[in-house]
Amino acid sequence: MRGAALVPGAAPSPVSDRYGTMAGVPADSEHVSQSGGQPVGRVLGTADATPLQFWTAVSPGSYLQLDDVVVTRRELPGREPVTIAGVVTAVRARHEGAQFDSDVFAIADGMLPAQVQEAAEITVTRVDPEVYVPPTPGAPVLRATGSLRDAALHFDRMSRPVPIGTGRDGQPTYVNADFLDGTRGAHVSISGISGVATKTSFATFLLYSVFQSGVLGVDGVNAKALIFNVKGEDLLFLDHPNNRLDAATTAAYARLGLPAGPFPDVRVHAPPRAGDSTGTPDVSSRTTGVDSFYWTLAEFCAKRLLPYVFADSDDERQQYTMVVHAVTAQLARLATPADGGISLDGVRIGDYGTLVDHLVDQLSDEETRGIWSGSAVSLGTVNAFARRLINSKRDLSRLIRGDLAGRRPHEINTSESAQVTVVDLHNLPDRAQRFVVGVTLKTEFERKERAGTAKPLLFVVLDELNKYAPREGTSPIKEVLLDIAERGRSMGVILVGAQQTASEVERRIVTNSAVRVVGRLDPAEASRPEYGFLPPAQRQRVLLARPGTMFVNQPDIPVPLCLEFPFPAWATRHSEAGPPPSATLRSITQSADPFAVVGAASTDDIPF
Structure with missing residues (x-):
């Protein structure tokens, strides 16, 4: 998508260097550039113009709105002109000739001479060549379209652009795949009010665009996505077309170069129903193609999963964590598989x-307490551990089983799964959700470590990140997420985290996110320093942003871009779900899982 640099009156020529150029901005404001420019005004002479920001007066009969892209040129003695491009970050209009506020009435009645003048603040996004001089007052300013717009927004520098929506001008907007797949950066942070900011919808659209745009090349065939579904059953129908899809939405996908359809390859996992000895998946709306997930008692002990039982309240400053680690080590050493359960201290446990x-x-036994907890631990600390362990029985009994061993595949393994793996958590209590997230991420990350290669990529979509990786304290889940944020790029694990409040998420996770996305925000949250990358005008606009409108910040572009992404082409609830693709039907038919069919219902949650 490299834009060609055009000289007025000349034929298009290929980009001359690896970064592209922005030549072709005319000195005459009456000229419309062949490379995609239309005159809209001149650089203002009554306000300071700097190399990074300036104002332009809008010509009569023209207009500029927020997020418009403009370009101007500065002539220099003895060298080539400098092209300066930027984005409109503020617009104002005023009466010139008025002195008092009440003059507006006299001007409106024609009794006082005055004229309306509009002006726009331009924040510079690109200078070519990089000679940082201010634009000259009076220089013509053009609305950038076509290749000029691509150059102004650095799209021409992106060898692998990923379409993520359309700008205010209706033209496609892109993110650089180099900052998604770990080539130059990784991880995505999405913030916004729950139910309004459409965080999960944007995350799934981003995945769809990455997989369907072809930017991953041959590696895209084996790339995987792991999505945790925590709200309703919205994400259980990603492989079903949306029966509300209309011609306008299909055209919106076509403008982005994407097909309008569902995810082609999806596998859904759900926990077993509570109290069900058959292990039937606990979902109500999806009728086919759902597998149960759980852990056997032998796996629980051998894989040292006990610390994730305490992920809701663990803090290394609390001494009972010493007991957690001591008991975990003893279970791994002493427990042996036995008739579907385990044998421990000569006792069969099922x-x-x-x-x-x-x-x-x-x-509780004085003779064995020291063996299991260590001799240096007080009785009060042991009791604190025991109380929390007893409280976990109700939440985790259906996930840690001794009665289903060997009856069916039950492990969540993205390397052997479909392109998109959805893990449904919405029917689980909070403690159980934390356990599943922590253990699954730990297992997947360790699997990638053992593989020793960054390919194939694994995208992890996790909502409510502020719950799993809070700013204060520590927990096993937080440690795994920190590991992914800091080392995941080198191993091909990409975190797409969503949260209501980025200010409450561990700083190292947020700062390691190369791409930051903001939807509708609460006023108090918008004032936090975590959103310092938003210009003042955008900080006000996020308070009013409607569903589907996002502000995307990426390293290539110094100003966050406002965009709208299209309505999902895949079903977001049961009532929207059309027939599944034939590939999905074939995989269901061939499945050996006797429990793949569950009851049917519906949910009213939709992302928009």
């Missing part, structure tokens, strides 16, 4: 509740 009771008995 379910999680029995395991908890056995551990509490061992910790």
Whole structure:
């Protein structure tokens, strides 16, 4: 998508260097550039113009709105002209000739001579060549379109542009894939009010664009996505077309160079229903193609998963975490598989509740307490551990099983799954959600570490990031997420995190996100320093942003871009779901899972 640099009156020529140029801005304001420029005004002479910001007076009969892209040229003695491009970040209009506020009435009645003058503040996005001089007052300013717009927004520098929506001018807007796949950066942070900012909708659209645009090349075939569904059953129908899709939405996808359709390859996992000995997936609206996930007691002990039981309240300053690690080590050393459950201290244990009771008995007995918790731990600390462990029985009993071992595949493994793996958590209590997220991320990250290569890529979409990686304290989940944020790029694990409040998320996770996206924000949240990348006008606009409008900041472009992304082409609830693709039907038909069919219902949650 490299734009050609055009000289007025000359034929298009290819970009002369690897960065592209912005030549072709005419000195005459009456001229319309062949490269995509239309005169809209001149550089203002009554306000300071700097190399990074200036004002332009808008010509009569023309207009500029926020987010418009403009370009001007500065002539220099003895060298080539400098082309200066920027984005409109403020617009004002005033009466020239008025002295008092009440003059507006006399001017409106024709009794006082005055004229209306509009002016726009321009924040510079690109200078070519890089000679940082201010534009000359009176120099013509053009509305940038075509290749001039691409150059002004650095799209011509992107060898692999990913379409993410349309700008205020209705033209496609892109993000550089180099900052998504770890080539030059990685990770995405999406912030906004729950239910209004459409964070999850944008995250899924971003995935769809990455997979369908072809920017990953041959690596895109094997790239995977892991999505945690925490709100309703909205994300269980990604592989079903949206029956509300109309011609206008299809055309919006076509403008972005994308097909309008569902995700072609999706696999859904859900927890077993509580109290169901058959392990039927606990979903109501999707009728086919859902697999149960759980962990056997043997896996729970051997893989040292006990710390994730305490992920809701763990803090290394609390001494009971010493007991957690001591008991975890003992379980890994002593527990052995036995008839679907485990054998521990000569006792056969077949379910999680029995395991908890056995551990509490061992910790309550003075003779065995030191073996399981360590001799230096006080009784009060042991009791604190025991209370929390007992409270976990109700939440985790259906996830840690001894009665389903060997009956079906139950592991969440993206490397052997579909292109998109959806893990449904919405029916689980908070403690169980944290356990599933923590254990799944730990397992996937360790699997990527063992593979020793960044390919294929794994995109992890996690909502409510402020719950799993809060700014204060520590927990096993937070440590895994920090590991992904700091080392995931080198191993091909890309975090797409969404949260209501970025100010409450661990700083290292937010700062390691190369791409930051903001939807509708609460006024108090918008004033936080985490949103310092937003210009003052955009900080006000995020308070009014409607669903589907996002502000995207990326390293290539110094000003966040305002864009709208199209309505999902995949179903976002049961009532929107059209027939699944034939590929999905074939995979269901061939499935050996006898529990793939569950009950049907619907949900009213929609992203827009």
